[in-house]
Amino acid sequence: MNARAFKSGFIAIVGRPNVGKSTLMNRLLGHKISIVSPKPQTTRTRILGIKSLPGAQLIFLDTPGIDKSGGYFHRLMVTAAMNTLHEADLIVWIVEAGHPHSSADKFILESLGAVKSPIMLVINKVDLVEKERLLPIIDRFQSLLPLVEIVPISATKGDNIDRLESLLIEHLPEGPPLYPPDQLTDQPEQFIIAELIREKVFHLAYQEVPYAVAVEVEQVKTREGRELTDVEATIYVERDTQKGIIIGRGGAMLKKIGERARPEIEMLLGTQVFLRLWVKVRSDWQQDDEALRRFGYLQR
Numbered sequence: 001m002n003a004r005a006f007k008s009g010f011i012a013i014v015g016r017p018n019v020g021k022s023t024l025m026n027r028l029l030g031h032k033i034s035i036v037s038p039k040p041q042t043t044r045t046r047i048l049g050i051k052s053l054p055g056a057q058l059i060f061l062d063t064p065g066i067d068k069s070g071g072y073f074h075r076l077m078v079t080a081a082m083n084t085l086h087e088a089d090l091i092v093w094i095v096e097a098g099h100p101h102s103s104a105d106k107f108i109l110e111s112l113g114a115v116k117s118p119i120m121l122v123i124n125k126v127d128l129v130e131k132e133r134l135l136p137i138i139d140r141f142q143s144l145l146p147l148v149e150i151v152p153i154s155a156t157k158g159d160n161i162d163r164l165e166s167l168l169i170e171h172l173p174e175g176p177p178l179y180p181p182d183q184l185t186d187q188p189e190q191f192i193i194a195e196l197i198r199e200k201v202f203h204l205a206y207q208e209v210p211y212a213v214a215v216e217v218e219q220v221k222t223r224e225g226r227e228l229t230d231v232e233a234t235i236y237v238e239r240d241t242q243k244g245i246i247i248g249r250g251g252a253m254l255k256k257i258g259e260r261a262r263p264e265i266e267m268l269l270g271t272q273v274f275l276r277l278w279v280k281v282r283s284d285w286q287q288d289d290e291a292l293r294r295f296g297y298l299q300r
């Protein structure tokens with residue numbers, strides 16, 4: 001027998017906002033666990049995603065973008081990302097091929113100095129640049145810190161993802177699976193549903209309601225003997241004017257949000273979904289630990 005030992009471990013995916021961390025995790029998992037948008041700070045807490053293979057279990061930790069500025073809630077998000085650096089067996093640091101030298105990346109570089117686990121650099125969005133642009137980026141990062149691999153990819157196109165996956169497995173420690181093979185995440189179903197709704201709000205109303213939105217799912221209940229689930233959720237905003245925008249003229253915006261979120265919730269639950277949405281004002285939720293806990297952004 002020359003069976004290879006089973007590999008397993010936690011892989012932290014870190015980087016500045018908007019480089020494609022959540023897109024990459026979803027791509028590697030083959031499922032949408034983490035929400036994605038063209039705006040920074042879409043991901044607000046650590047999102048765990050599990051990939052079980054015959055010879056390995058990869059446990060990804062998607063994180064909020066690391067940068068410096070911001071108030072209480074923002075700092076909470078950055079702390080969540082920083083904490084995963086020390087929980088992980090392997091770090092994937094993502095930079096963008098087109099903009100590899102931001103000041104946030106300098107800050108991350110400093111933070112990685114204290115990390116014991118191996119670090120792999122992933123250069124994402126290679127679909128947006130000429131191939132010749134990559135070589136100087138690789139040279140530069142190699143001179144900055146010890147890296148076990150440097151892997152150029154496109155998370156949206158899928159370029160080089162298989163290669164990245166085998167390299168991740170190679171650098172994971174030996175060990176048994178840590179989660180049941182059919183488990184995809186440790187996040188409660190209700191939280192993932194809330195995130196899918198929040199993503200649609202981000203996509204449809206970002207201009208008007210940037211970071212004010214949080215979503216709480218109050219009920220997920222399957223109707224007896226039927227392939228139909230009732231889902232009830234509340235969208236929280238900070239001001240009355242924002243409430244008006246989310247509801248829209250004659251309820252048009254809220255309807256649109258529901259129409260876009262529903263099919264994704266149906267995919268997740270595997271049943272038809274009857275979705276009911278409410279909008280409420282809660283002006284202080286970003287400063288209120290009780291609210292932050294309820295929305296899943298602060299651990300108990």
Ligand code: GDP
Nearest residue numbers: 018019020021022023036037038125154155156
């Ligand atoms: P995060 O903030 O690091 O989690 O980034 P997201 O995963 O939310 O992605 C931010 C934006 O970058 C989204 O609009 C993605 O569609 C886009 N994006 C992610 N990966 C790629 C890629 O490989 N190529 C291109 N062109 N866009 C990408």
Ligand code: MG
Nearest residue numbers: 021022042043
């Ligand atoms: Mg993200």
